[in-house]
Amino acid sequence: MKYKLLGLAIFFGITLSGIAKAICPVCVVAVGAGLGFSRWLGVDDVVSSIWIGALLFALSVWTIIWLGKKGWSFKYDGVVIFLAYYLLTLVPLYYADIVGHPLNKIWGIDKIIFGSAIGTITFVLSYLLHNYLKKKNGGKSFFPYQKVVLPVAITIIVSIIFYLLITLKWI
Numbered sequence: 001m002k003y004k005l006l007g008l009a010i011f012f013g014i015t016l017s018g019i020a021k022a023i024c025p026v027c028v029v030a031v032g033a034g035l036g037f038s039r040w041l042g043v044d045d046v047v048s049s050i051w052i053g054a055l056l057f058a059l060s061v062w063t064i065i066w067l068g069k070k071g072w073s074f075k076y077d078g079v080v081i082f083l084a085y086y087l088l089t090l091v092p093l094y095y096a097d098i099v100g101h102p103l104n105k106i107w108g109i110d111k112i113i114f115g116s117a118i119g120t121i122t123f124v125l126s127y128l129l130h131n132y133l134k135k136k137n138g139g140k141s142f143f144p145y146q147k148v149v150l151p152v153a154i155t156i157i158v159s160i161i162f163y164l165l166i167t168l169k170w171i
Contacts, residue, residue, distance in 0.1 A: 046106055047163045049115025054123040054155045056085045056116065090116070106171060118162070119155065126154035 060082045067073055067081075074080075090113070093099040099112045106114055130150045134141055141147065165171045 043163065044166050045104060045111040046115040046118075046166060047159050049112040050119035050122065050155065050159050050162065052089065052112070053116035053119025053121075054151070055119075056089055057082075057120045057123045058151075060085045086116075106166075115162075118158065122155050122158045123151050126151040129154070 060078075063081050063085075064073075064078050067077065090099055093112060098104075099110050101110070104111050127147070127150070130141075130147045133146070133150075143149070162171075
């Protein structure tokens with residue numbers, strides 16, 4: 001089950017990374033700050049990993065755009081970069097016995113893999129929402145920094161929902 005969820009997150013990231021073409025550095029910094037803040041507070045791994053997934057996706061898209069601007073794009077660059085970020089993050093966590101620990105599971109899935117998949121999907125969908133709203137408004141954002149606020153705010157909301165579900169022992 002955990003591999004299906006990870007596969008789903010990877011699928012979304014690979015197939016939709018070309019759609020969300022303008023992940024900005026502010027988004028990446030905001031997501032990174034959210035991750036650091038949640039770990040500092042001692043929040044459950046599912047909630048912290050939501051931020052890991054969001055950060056990895058944002059970094060992947062940002063890297064793809066940066067390489068494209070430098071003229072360094074290549075066939076399947078999105079797939080390679082996306083897989084590289086996720087593997088370079090999750091594999092060391094696996095070898096450190098953080099990912100794959102038998103007592104760190106939710107619904108039979110590793111909490112970090114589960115949270116990362118949820119975070120990736122959340123960030124992709126929220127950024128697609130930004131693109132949809134911008135298109136509906138004649139190519140303009142409804143408010144300043146909409147492309148930053150929407151993904152970060154929705155990731156915060158999803159994090160709060162999972163935090164409450166875990167704290168109240170509903171999952």
